[in-house]
Amino acid sequence: MRVLLVEDDDRVAEALVPALTRRGFSVDRQATGRGTLDRLTGVDVVLLDLGLPDVDGVTLCRHIRAASDVAIIVVSARGEIDDRILGLHAGADDYLVKPYDVGELVARVHAVRRRRGDPVGAGGTGTQVFEAADVRVDLGRHEVTVAGEPVTLSRKEFQVLALVVAAGGAVCTRERILAEVWGRTWAGANRTLDVHVATLRTKLGRPALLETVRGVGYRLSGG
Numbered sequence: 476m477r478v479l480l481v482e483d484d485d486r487v488a489e490a491l492v493p494a495l496t497r498r499g500f501s502v503d504r505q506a507t508g509r510g511t512l513d514r515l516t517g518v519d520v521v522l523l524d525l526g527l528p529d530v531d532g533v534t535l536c537r538h539i540r541a542a543s544d545v546a547i548i549v550v551s552a553r554g555e556i557d558d559r560i561l562g563l564h565a566g567a568d569d570y571l572v573k574p575y576d577v578g579e580l581v582a583r584v585h586a587v588r589r590r591r592g593d594p595v596g597a598g599g600t601g602t603q604v605f606e607a608a609d610v611r612v613d614l615g616r617h618e619v620t621v622a623g624e625p626v627t628l629s630r631k632e633f634q635v636l637a638l639v640v641a642a643g644g645a646v647c648t649r650e651r652i653l654a655e656v657w658g659r660t661w662a663g664a665n666r667t668l669d670v671h672v673a674t675l676r677t678k679l680g681r682p683a684l685l686e687t688v689r690g691v692g693y694r695l696s697g698g
Contacts, residue, residue: 477501478584479518481511481535482550483528487573491522494577497691498648500584508535515543520584525551525562533565540566546587550575582654589655605640607695610681612640619679626678631656635671639685639693648692 478500482488485506492502503518505511508530515521521539525532532551539547547569549562554572562570568587571580605612609622614637619626628636634656639647652668653660672693676682686696 476519476584476588477517478503478520478522479511479514480504480522481508481527482522482524483507483526484524487524491577495581498577498581498650499642499646499692508532511535512538512542515539515545518543518545520546520548520587522548522550522580523567525549525553525558533561536562536565536567546584548580548583548587550580578650578660581648581650582660585651585654586658605637605643607640607684608681610640610679610684612637614641621679621681628675628678632671632675632678635668636675636679636685639695642694644695646688646692646694650692652692 476499478495480488480491480495480502482491482504483506488504488506492504495502503514505514508527511521523532523536523539525536527535532549536547536549539545547567549567549570550573551558551562551570552573559570559572568590569583571583604614611618611620612633613619617633619628619633619636635652638652638655649665649668650660653664657664657667672685672687676685683696685693688694
């Protein structure tokens with residue numbers, strides 16, 4: 476997923492860009508409001524700070540929305556309810572007040588894309604069937620087969636598998652899976668996810684297919 480970070484504070488950008496990159500995002504940074512509209516092509520999500528040095532952030536949000544249907548999440552120190560209302564009315568899909576947890580930001584990014592109807596893990600291509608070795612995942616039919624034989628999965632097991640398979644070998648972070656499948660996180664969330672992955676490995680009979688990337692998430696292996 477490609478993210479455009481519109482942020483004038485170097486310290487914030489220097490911390491956030493690598494944090495998002497580690498979680499599988501491709502991040503470009505724009506330090507000023509001017510020039511932002513020229514960089515929207517191919518962008519999935521704009522993270523927009525309102526306190527820019529050269530233009531009013533709310534006005535820029537309106538201009539972005541007029542120029543593109545890209546998802547916009549305001550990330551701003553302005554936390555008053557009036558500021559949030561202004562940002563959302565200007566075209567933002569969500570509003571997050573600084574300081575914030577990166578995990579929450581990632582969850583909100585995926586939640587916004589889910590609400591907007593972007594295909595899960597398909598990178599906007601609309602692909603409905605994914606194959607890995609002899610495992611076939613049909614998103615439209617909600618079906619999984621292994622070597623041609625159907626495998627029965629729970630709804631959440633299917634969603635976890637679909638996310639990882641659709642990523643095509645890229646790491647699918649824990650934050651993303653929890654955001655898209657459960658819609659939230661909680662104290663025992665990682666353990667719940669681990670149990671679902673372990674069950675998937677058993678049901679598929681392909682324990683090596685879902686590779687654990689320690690401390691990050693899961694990715695598709697050779698099976």
